[in-house]
Amino acid sequence: MLKVRNLSLAFGDLVLADQLSFTLEAGKTHVIIGPNGTGKSSLLKVLFGDIKPQSGEVLFDSEHLDYRNLNPWRQRFGYMPQDIRLDIGLTVLEVVLLGQLNALSLKLADSLIEKALKALDQIGLLHLAQRDVRTLSGGQCQMILFAQALMRNPKILMLDEPVSALDLHFQQVMLDHLDQQTHQQHWVSVMILHDLNLAAQYADNLLVLKGGKLLAEGAPAEVLSADLVEEVYGVKAELAYDQQGIPFVRTPRRRLMQQSVSLAS
Amino acid sequence: MSSSTLSETLHQQRQQESRRGLILIGLSAILLSSFVMDIATGPSLLGISDVVNVLLKLLGLPVEVSGTAEVIVTNLRLPIALMALIVGGVLGVGGAEMQTLLNNPMASPYTLGMAAAAGFGAALMLYVGSLGFNAEFAVPIGAFVCCMLSAGLLFGLAMMRHITSGQLILAGIALLFLFQSLLSLVQFVSSPELSQQILFWLFGSLTKATWLNVGITAGVTLVCMLLLMRDAWKLTALRLGEERAKSLGVNVAQLRLKTLILVAVMTATVTSFVGIIGFIGIVAPNIARMLVGEDQRYFLPLSFLVGAFLLSSASVLSKSLVPGALFPIGIVTAIIGVPFFFWMIIGKRAH
Numbered sequence: 001m002l003k004v005r006n007l008s009l010a011f012g013d014l015v016l017a018d019q020l021s022f023t024l025e026a027g028k029t030h031v032i033i034g035p036n037g038t039g040k041s042s043l044l045k046v047l048f049g050d051i052k053p054q055s056g057e058v059l060f061d062s063e064h065l066d067y068r069n070l071n072p073w074r075q076r077f078g079y080m081p082q083d084i085r086l087d088i089g090l091t092v093l094e095v096v097l098l099g100q101l102n103a104l105s106l107k108l109a110d111s112l113i114e115k116a117l118k119a120l121d122q123i124g125l126l127h128l129a130q131r132d133v134r135t136l137s138g139g140q141c142q143m144i145l146f147a148q149a150l151m152r153n154p155k156i157l158m159l160d161e162p163v164s165a166l167d168l169h170f171q172q173v174m175l176d177h178l179d180q181q182t183h184q185q186h187w188v189s190v191m192i193l194h195d196l197n198l199a200a201q202y203a204d205n206l207l208v209l210k211g212g213k214l215l216a217e218g219a220p221a222e223v224l225s226a227d228l229v230e231e232v233y234g235v236k237a238e239l240a241y242d243q244q245g246i247p248f249v250r251t252p253r254r255r256l257m258q259q260s261v262s263l264a265s
Numbered sequence: 266m267s268s269s270t271l272s273e274t275l276h277q278q279r280q281q282e283s284r285r286g287l288i289l290i291g292l293s294a295i296l297l298s299s300f301v302m303d304i305a306t307g308p309s310l311l312g313i314s315d316v317v318n319v320l321l322k323l324l325g326l327p328v329e330v331s332g333t334a335e336v337i338v339t340n341l342r343l344p345i346a347l348m349a350l351i352v353g354g355v356l357g358v359g360g361a362e363m364q365t366l367l368n369n370p371m372a373s374p375y376t377l378g379m380a381a382a383a384g385f386g387a388a389l390m391l392y393v394g395s396l397g398f399n400a401e402f403a404v405p406i407g408a409f410v411c412c413m414l415s416a417g418l419l420f421g422l423a424m425m426r427h428i429t430s431g432q433l434i435l436a437g438i439a440l441l442f443l444f445q446s447l448l449s450l451v452q453f454v455s456s457p458e459l460s461q462q463i464l465f466w467l468f469g470s471l472t473k474a475t476w477l478n479v480g481i482t483a484g485v486t487l488v489c490m491l492l493l494m495r496d497a498w499k500l501t502a503l504r505l506g507e508e509r510a511k512s513l514g515v516n517v518a519q520l521r522l523k524t525l526i527l528v529a530v531m532t533a534t535v536t537s538f539v540g541i542i543g544f545i546g547i548v549a550p551n552i553a554r555m556l557v558g559e560d561q562r563y564f565l566p567l568s569f570l571v572g573a574f575l576l577s578s579a580s581v582l583s584k585s586l587v588p589g590a591l592f593p594i595g596i597v598t599a600i601i602g603v604p605f606f607f608w609m610i611i612g613k614r615a616h
């Protein structure tokens with residue numbers, strides 16, 4: 001269980017967190033949504049101990065985040081930052097291997113390589129193992145970095161917009177894998193998404209962040225509403241619900257809407 | 266997927282590792298031959314076989330050698346040839362690690378002003394008449410101190426959280442200009458004879474090599490290299506970008522500082538003994554990168570070997586361009602370095 005208490009963070013006048021408190025339970029997928037530049041990525045960096053907030057506490061179970069001794073804290077994280085560019089002369093396998101950094105030595109054991117290959121196999125990308133990562137597409141890079149984060153045997157998995165470059169197939173591969181493993185391995189999984197439909201589908205717990213405040217938190221079906229979407233994004237959206245009661249969100253195309261209005265008048 | 270594909274891929278990985286291992290061995294062999302050539306060339310020509318025999322005898326094998334050959338090799342040529350290897354290697358590794366730290370293929374201790382600072386230190390020492398101490402030691406010490414001082418400024422900047430690697434490079438280039446100006450200033454106020462002496466030091470020359478300073482340099486290099494190799498995987502991870510390296514559990518600030526210190530100590534040591542030698546620091550790591558990629562387990566030692574080879578062959582060239590005349594090696598490396606560099610940049614665009 002990852003816990004945040006009375007967290008305040010600001011860059012100059014820009015307030016990113018204002019007395020935020022929330023708890024992220026293990027075995028669940030927590031999805032953070034919110035407008036661009038509102039501080040979602042910064043919040044993950046705070047949890048990782050990379051940004052020191054002005055005030056507040058971060059705890060894992062009952063252990064406090066100690067900035068003087070970050071190593072053991074970070075050891076339990078698998079963290080995939082937002083940036084997915086890979087500009088380095090390494091193969092895919094080598095990049096995935098780096099996920100087990102602490103276990104690597106000058107002579108690589110077969111078991112380490114096999115573990116990395118299995119991770120690639122699980123996401124269906126074993127055939128890329130020997131490829132130079134500079135020749136990969138954006139979506140392929142993103143999947144490789146996901147595999148790298150998995151290699152860390154995380155207790156907490158943090159993904160910053162992990163599907164931003166993925167096609168429908170790989171969105172499903174990644175999110176289903178995450179969903180399954182989170183429940184099986186009892187991970188605390190946190191991810192930032194912009195796609196509200198994916199958020200509604202995969203979140204066990206949805207956190208809506210804006211202006212340093214948590215506007216809402218809870219099951220997507222309860223949290224998401226047309227009013228909330230308008231409050232957060234300033235967009236008028238239509239919401240519908242599928243058989244399981246999971247909402248999906250659609251925004252109308254404005255030019256067509258205006259045309260139909262003028263035709264009617 | 267079937268486990269056969271998995272073991273096949275594992276096998277491919279192992280094959281690739283041995284291929285890289287072979288490149289290291291191959292380059293060592295080429296290096297050995299240029300090393301022997303380096304010993305063989307000089308005012309009194311020695312046969313390759315003489316050189317090989319003396320070397321074998323030094324390694325404790327029972328070989329017959331002529332007395333003069335033995336004296337020339339052990340007392341005159343061998344320390345210089347060894348110095349060429351070590352210095353070239355250190356410049357290669359220094360460049361490789363600066364490029365890794367700063368995420369920029371154009372970085373090297375030279376472009377960050379460390380060599381210029383050493384030059385200024387040496388010039389200043391010559392100007393003040395070595396403060397009455399033995400110039401043979403006082404001048405290198407002056408160079409070493411100044412080099413570490415300018416590196417210290419870089420350390421200070423590198424420790425600050427908000428400084429990006431781009432800014433660090435700019436700061437290094439600013440230091441380069443600063444020390445070059447200071448150096449010109451010393452030369453400007455010096456007498457013509459002294460100015461000549463300073464200029465000769467700056468050219469970079471291996472002829473200052475003695476067994477003592479070869480020993481010191483080799484010791485420092487060995488220790489620094491071992492310490493760098495211990496961090497090989499972390500350094501590889503660092504090249505993924507600072508944020509990602511952190512996400513993998515690397516203490517980036519600490520690794521940056523440690524590596525900078527090791528590189529500075531090695532660079533300061535070699536520069537204070539042989540003067541300023543440019544370009545190897547940039548060229549060698551780029552060649553190494555093309556050959557084995559950026560897995561530092563191979564990239565680091567190969568940068569050393571390529572740097573060593575470049576300086577060793579430049580040493581042969583400096584002695585054989587005009588028979589009888591010995592060109593300062595610092596001049597030769599830049600002259601062969603520049604065309605090579607251009608070829609590399611143009612070649613890169615073609616990829």
Ligand SMILES: Nc1ncnc2c1ncn2[C@@H]1O[C@H](COP(=O)(O)OP(=O)(O)OP(=O)(O)O)[C@@H](O)[C@H]1O
Pocket residue numbers: 011014016034035036037038039040041042043082
């Ligand atoms: N080191 C910094 N110094 C000053 N301002 C910063 C710093 N890092 C981030 N910011 C600012 O904080 C705000 C939040 O940034 P952050 O990256 O957390 O947003 P985000 O919610 O992840 O946005 P996006 O959805 O676009 O990824 C932005 O306005 C950004 O400019």
Ligand SMILES: [Mg+2]
Pocket residue numbers: 040041042082160
């Ligand atoms: Mg973000």
